[in-house]
Amino acid sequence: MKHLKSIFLIFVQIIYYVKNSSASFNLYLSPQEMQRHLGLQAELYYVQDNRINEYALNFTLLLPPKLNTLYFTWKNTDSQELPYSISVETSNRAAIPYPKLNISSSGSVPTSTQTFAVSVPCTETIDAEVLISININVTFPGNNVTKLHLSRRKTCINENLKPYASKNSLTFADSSSVFYIAVCCAVLLILVLGVLITIYYVTDKKNKVAKSSGTGPGTTTTTFLATLPRNSVNISSYASFRRMPSYSLLDERSKDLQERITDLTVQRCRIRLSSIILEGTFGRIYQGSYTNEEGNEDTVIIKTVADHASQIQISLLLQEGMAMYSLNHKNILSILRVSIEDHTAPFLLYPFNNYKNLKIFLQKCKVSSEGVHHTLTTQEVVHMALQIIKAMQYLHKRHLLHKDLAARNCVIDDSLNIQVADNALSRDLFPSDYHCLGDNENRPVKWLALESLLHKTFTPSSDVWSFGVLLWELTTLAQQPYIEIDPFEMAAYLKDGYRLAQPINCPDELFAVMAYCWAMSPEERPTFTQLHVFLQEFFAQLTKYV
Structure with a gap:
């Protein structure tokens, strides 16, 4: 009889525990917050009807540098009270000193859908990768505590050391300043255009005289590059020289570009084409070989164009092919050599592995x-x-x-x-x-x-x-x-x-x-x-x- 009474008491306790542990709650990111974070119109549940999404909790979200406030939505879906406590910690107090909550650090989970915010602005005085930890403890009936750990990672940038200035960073005192500056720029532009037109006219006249007399450098040099497209900017032109005809390049990195290109230039007789790797309407990529200064033969990739390619196409090949010259990194394919000779298409050589x-x-x-x-x-x-x-x-x-x-x-x-x-x-x-x-x-x-x-x-x-x-x-x-x-x-x-x-x-x-x-x-x-x-x-x- 005593055994039956003990079993009955245990059974009653189990029923009481089940009944009183039926309280549940939801914690999730709203569609608006998901749009801010990931650009997606969807909800992300961390807890849904007491089912914990471990996958979501273990995922550390990256925060854009300018995103300073995090929003979370939650609700107690049962009438029983659910006490909670929240704490927010950062791995670098100098970058993000004191995260702030817009709710009390302890209390009860609301029984209606509510959103709370965590403010995590950067001080913008140092560069740092900061880990933000949001710890939420929810106590269920029977002192059953559920611990939730949400992680965010944010990069704080020292605004005083930004390498790239914003277009809108310049401000002027008033509209009159803008007007006078615009007038000065317009006058300066007109003067520059006038000088360039004069130089062009004089140079063109000299070239015509040289061609009519059959003398001058213009009679022995082939120019491969025609006028570049209108979108081309910062074009530098160099005079023709024996090993390489005149060309234009979109590159601002070096004043001694001509000397560098001269160093890259090799004789065509050192290059041998083997097989075509890729072929387009006018473009060709070959596998071939190049005999270096020590007499050793290296396998190379060779970019060139067909005989029917226009001068603009040849110009673009040289411009874009030289965009990564002199770079030294194991994950960058940098140009190795250049071969440009009269009456032939240019060869751009790259290492082949x-x-x-x-x-x-x-x-x-x-x-x-x-x-x-x-x-x-x-x-x-x-x-x-x-x-x-x-x-x-x-x-x-x-x-x-x-x-x-x-x-x-x-x-x-x-x-x-x-x-x-x-x-x-x-x-x-x-x-x-x-x-x-x-x-x-x-x-x-x-x-x-x-x-x-x-x-x-x-x-x-x-x-x-x-x-x-x-x-x-x-x-x-x-x-x-x-x-x-x-x-x-x-x-x-x-x-x-x-x-x-x-x-x-x-x-x-x-x-x-x-x-x-x-x-x-x-x-x-x-x-x-x-x-x-x-x-x-x-x-x-x-x-x-x-």
């Missing part, structure tokens, strides 16, 4: 089972992305912009080592990736940031946008982005908030990175340093399970 074009490599990865070139894992995709990030960090450290970052402008070897290359000949070899929007200029419309599309403005943030599309290419094995969108409608499509969809089998972590890269405002996009930190952590998590 069994490299293949990344876009073509990715496309081969998705063919039929008997023809599969390589099956990529998530770990390999992240590793490839990290290599591209390192290359872009190096470029931006040198205050250089790529402006055409895409899979077609990268190369990869058999060990999945990647190098970022220039975009020479890309318009011809991958014509479906470029579109003309009525301005007589082929541009990679579907890889460009919104401000680059609308205003032709290029910054490190616009390179970050293009990297997001490149990451999408890696996860989709080089599918065509926005394939259903007309190029003329791209700007309106992006302004309306539409973006590329999450690829099949793409981890949420990778898609979150893409979404950050496609933030509407350039200031809200992460830097390549932030991207490297996040993807390095994600890569480390992946390797734990291998």
